[in-house]
Amino acid sequence: MRRIVLYYACGVFAAAQLGKFAALSPLIARELHLGLAAMAALTSLLEVCGALLGGVAGHWLPRLGLRRGLSLAVLSLAAGSAAAAFAQDVTTIALARLLESLGYLIVVVAAPVLIAHAAHGQRQAAAMALWSTFVPVGMAVGAWAYANAAGGVGWRTAQALSVAGGVLLWLGLRTLPAEPESSEDDEHRHPGRTGLLLWALVASFGAYAIAEVGLLALLPSLLTQGGMSLGAAGSWTAMAALANVPASAFGAWLLRRHGARSTTIAVAMGCSLLLSGLCFLGVMRDGGAASMQAPLAVMINLCSGVFPSLVFALLPLAAGSKERLSLASGRLTQFGASGALLGPPLMGAVVEQGGWSAAGGLSLLLSVAAVPMALLAWRRLHRGQ
Template sequence: MTAWPRIFVYYLCGVFAAAQLGKLAALAPLISRDLHLGLAAMAALTSLLEVSGALLGGAAGRHLPRFGLQRGLAFAMLALALGAGGAALAQGVPLVTVARLCESLGYLVTVVAAPVLIATAAPPQRQAAAMTLWSTFVPVGMAFGAFAYAQAAGLSNWRWAQGLSVAVGLALAAGLLAMQAHTERAAPQPPAGPTPALRQRTGAPLWLLVASFGVYALAEVGLLALMPSLLTRAGLPLAEAGAWTAAAALANVPASVIGARLTRRPGFVPRALVLSLLVSGALYPLAFAFGAPPVQLAVAAVLTNLASGVFASLVFALLPRVAGSPDRLSLASGRLTQFGASGALLGPPLIGSIVERAGWQAAGATCLALSAVAAGLAWFSSRRPSATADSSARQPC
């Protein structure tokens, strides 16, 4: 199989994993009514998808190469299918929680392994473009999940709708295992020497870049999580507020196109990283300016995500370079997953608590400050030389 079909399969795995975020958003009213769950419990179940990434992202990046990234991705698809099947059979909170944690493990392995496989499969001159494509998997997956599972539930019920995850997960796992078998037949001899995963090291550029991404996620996910509440309180109907929120999330897709074009000018990339965050930071107060016309708030939120999405796409494009070597790319992906998932977990409660204590304007100012911090970290990351994998002066992390 040539490079781009393989890349497309890996990308589909990411979209399918991210669709499990949109799935629970679409099915939440039906699940909460059937299982007698409150709003807080449903929100907790939704956020559980990021728990494994926040806790185990670094460990997954370090040890997955020993198991095999493509094989691991196939088992991740099986875990997502198994979790969905378990949720469909659940009669109470405990089994739903266990099922969601199973999906969380599948999501973790997907977001660590798939970008490494994409970067490895892509031709060197197209690697940055392939990685910016990968950066769109969350908004595309969330949009697909929210639409597809709502339609499936409308045709049956929320339990049968989970069957969509079971079918797609099994199909993707079978395809990945077939690709793995073909690869092993074509190159049956494994590379000589020990697997380098346990000896990998990370340098300052990677730590600064993933920290910047984590701070970015705090603000960006916080805005998306609170956007429906903000717009409905400003006077929009819930359906219209949801449509604007989806548009804001999908703004990352055209942002990735901008990012892909910027990678053709390597000298401009460090400034583009910072500029993207500063522009989005300046827009956050407008997006949180409660009292302004609701459409103005919605448009500001869409533009905020468009601007910050350029940063996200460039981070994924830069990941192979800041990793320092192909052997360290899995570890770099794990670190990025851990910081991004931590930001996604902490962002909504952090920004929500600021709104409750100090108002919407204070939330906008906080997101502006977070964007400035992220911009500083990104700038210092781009200014430092990449660490090499054989740098004996650095300690393993």
Template sequence: MSSRGSWAAILVIYAAGVAAAAQLGKLSALLPPMQHDLGLDLTVAALLVSLLEIGGATLGLFAGVVISRVGARRALLAGLMLMAIAAAGMAATSAVAGLFLWRIVEAAAYLAVAVAAPTLTIAVATPAQRATALALWSTFFPVGFAVGSILAGLGVEAAPWRWVLLGSAGLTALLLLPAWHLPTPPEAAPRRAAKGGAHPLRAPVGAWLMAVGFACYTVFEVGLLAVMPAYFTSQRGVSASMAGLITGAAAFAAVLGGLAAAWWMRRDRPLGGFMAFGVVVPALLLFAVFTPLGGTWFWPAVAAMLLNAISGTVPAVVFARLPDTVGPGGDMATANGLLAQGGASGSLLGPPLLAAAASHWGWPAAAGAGLVASALCLLLLALAQRGHDGVAAVSRR
């Protein structure tokens, strides 16, 4: 593949990101049979799902520095290899502790791919391709979650969950060959450590507010997607494959929200009310998903898809407004790392939080937990949207 302007290379990088995000969706779909075979509590099982985000939650700010030292292409290859090994390891172990250890390895692999892939995309794309390539990259998580959830849900109907994990390992390993032939442009090559590195804690107050607000958003969003298969199988009586299909479709619906947000922002419309709509309406719809009323699975599934389509507008607005919180001449790399760590932290906390609420007080309590997270998200993002000057004024008081 050529070093510049290769759409084949851009698509291989995107496929690596989709494969990484699929590791979250696959385990969400496999939770019901894994719980049955291993006797896992719902909260423990949900924590196993969310552990994929532990690397980003603890090391997201600094992962970019490490990857700049080893090179983005090498980091991508290492991440794919570790993901394949971890999936095979989870399939082979019978101990719950072993599952958690392999999931932590998978978390490190996910972080490597999630940080290296956009870096490599920027380096490979030409200036004319870059906006389209990064717009494509921004959809990797919902698409990957949907692919993982749907394929794992279908697979577990035909084979034991351990064989599904082995299949996941094989599919991930297949990406190593095209990834091996990816170019290494100068911007993505290994670099020496720079003197006088940035201090993450010195990021502007607005960037911190936006990162914590985004964490609250991912508590709601990822928590919902992680527990949906368990809800639809236990409360609505659907099969594991149907629960995976519903969850995957709901995750993929978020892509529509991102496209709608891009259209809205291109028309230079006000973002305050638009963002509030994207936070408040999904929080209310969550009560239509986790409803105590009996009946068919259809309407809760429709509510889940509509909810995700609307809430998909939030990440697009957050990424678009982040430069405003940093201000002219600010350190965007530090702010982006902070935002990534906020999103990963929320993704780590969301599944066990919603699962614990459902286990102790019933499924409507999970909707209540999501509502609280959404209220905090709206408050923090509204404060952050005051912009660099407004936040600075608040911080000086």
């Protein structure tokens, strides 16, 4: 259990760097005279390495050693934050952010594999469902912690939270005993080929990520246009993100009660995507009332949040073997990060060209498109292919 908690904490720490930049952006922009476009680009840089190198990382990390890589990753996140604290221009901030992006990539590829190795049987599905919550939990923790710290000591000194967090996690990883279930042969064996099952699973996750991240990125703007205050819009956005947590707990309960290959899991994935897709039409529409759109945004995540918990739980089965799990995690990271990068600018462009209702329609289409891919993955898993 200690291993799982520590690996999960590494994921929350990595995701907190997303919330950190959201909280510190106004202060950084004011001091370094940066516009909104520049700040948006700097924020998205955390996902760049994942989008470009996720598959490569999944292939090479086992050769380095997953836990060794995770230790280096938390130090990379700490070093990037330290560099940002001394930055005097946008170039230095961008380079520091790229260093954080490299650490983030390694964490999100290595940590779920280590969690899967540390858990067994039904515990593995529940542990992977827990892992699926690391982004909303990390973003919420990061936004709260860094906003409060920066309010008292400024954005530069607030970066010390990341430095301290990275060092503490590195020390914690160093104290863990060797894992007997992960032999050197397992970690250095070639991962082999992945099949249609995995590709269908990660593609459905990528479509989900485009719609989900696009919504969360634009939700404050949508709600403030509807007359809501910025503070209230931010609170509703945080609640929407955190709604993934109880949804993931429900997904874990389904897995424990019915098993990953049960027809119930297929129905849950399909219903999760379709119900959230329909809710998009109520949230992202022209002339909507913010007082109605905000609760519906929370409902989207209560519905859609079941889907990623099931995807992560199915990932070890989709990989087919322990030595291929790292590659599978890298593929999932690549599709998820690509969706997170593409979602906000794509939805923003659609809103500018066709209005909020057009963006709602596109989100519904993405949700619907994810369903047959997810069901194809489950069907092949169910048949044992």
